[in-house]
Amino acid sequence: MHQDNVNYYTTAYDALHLIAADYKQFAFSRHYHLDFHIGLITRGEQSFYSHGQRHRVGQGQIVLMPPDELHDGHAYMDTGYQVRVFAIQPDWLSDLADLKQTGQIIHFNHLILSDPAVFSQLLNLHQQLTVKNLSALAKDCLPFEGLNLVFDRFGSRQRQPLYTLGSISIQRLKEYLLAHLDQPIRLAELASICHLSPTQFQRHFKATMNISPYAWLSRLRLEQGFKLLKSGQNGSEVALAVGFYDQAHFVKAFKSSYGISPSQIQRR
Incomplete structure (x- = not known):
């Protein structure tokens, strides 16, 4: 029987951690996160509910899940799916995006991205940040360099509705x-x-x-x-x-x- 394989990694920043997972059986019930989750599907397909409807995302696509958004998740097929995730505290992500207005939180106008250049850059960043012998300065600088493209192409600085x-x-x-x-x-x-x-x-x-x-x-x-x-x-x-x-x-x-x-x- 195939087993799930999930690994969590810390980085040079307490506000950023990484997940590398291969899910075969585990299904996430409806939940939310305190952090932004940027998920890269590296194999297979995932089905998830969010924003009032069900979505399907496959290899080479990116999910930009904001904090506090109710969602679930499971493999679309019996073969499962593989995902690489950045879990990022919202205020740190906004600081990284260099927002000028104090307290402003960045958000994204898309839930699912199909952009090969952004996917490749984020996957490379995820892999680099899990390398143990990477220099301290590289670990400090890589998050900005790797996330900058997704900020420029898909980030929004408009204020979210206040619930x-x-x-x-x-x-x-x-x-x-x-x-x-x-x-x-x-x-x-x-x-x-x-x-x-x-x-x-x-x-x-x-x-x-x-x-x-x-x-x-x-x-x-x-x-x-x-x-x-x-x-x-x-x-x-x-x-x-x-x-x-x-x-x-x-x-x-x-x-x-x-x-x-x-x-x-x-x-x-």
């Missing part, structure tokens, strides 16, 4: 939750922050984010747990820091979401 719940933005709600992930979170508490009733909060949240508050918080805990694991913290510390009562529950949820266990996250 709100009651009196506050989704971003502010996220910041509040990230500061309190290790504590029990109640529906009434979230509703009060937004100056809504619990029923109003649930209805407005689902209409805005297309996911329940509980599922959104669960994913937020896992995404933050992922970041802490990459920073070198051990699994038991991370589990408590993001609100899991014990490591066993964290390991089970993590493996269900990412296809690997927390111990397999590599710092290289």
Whole structure:
């Protein structure tokens, strides 16, 4: 039986990590990321839901998945697919793109790219950043050089719509939750922050984010747990820091979401 093979790599920047994966069986349930994910399909085809419809992407194509966008993903055929991913913190990516306005976040006007020149440049960048004996200066400079072409051709500096719940933005709600992930979170508490009733909060949240508050918080805990694991913290510390009562529950949820266990996250 064919097995999935997933490897995670750190880089010279804490804000940038890499994924090299060969998926045969694992399917991603509907989820979101805190980071931009730029995925290069190097073999096979992937099917995924995003932006209200189902998409199909194949070898030589690029997926530009923005943060907080609800999506899923699985192999289109039984032979699976291979992907190389850049996971990049939004503020760092915007800084790399040299945006002039403080706090402005770059986004892309395309979800799927079919551009051989950009694909080749990004694939070469991904391969170079995983080379262990690369010079320190090269590791520092390569991300800008490699991502510059995708910025120039497909980047947009227009502001994204600001999604709100009651009196506050989704971003502010996220910041509040990230500061309190290790504590029990109640529906009434979230509703009060937004100056809504619990029923109003649930209805407005689902209409805005297309996911329940509980599922959104669960994913937020896992995404933050992922970041802490990459920073070198051990699994038991991370589990408590993001609100899991014990490591066993964290390991089970993590493996269900990412296809690997927390111990397999590599710092290289």
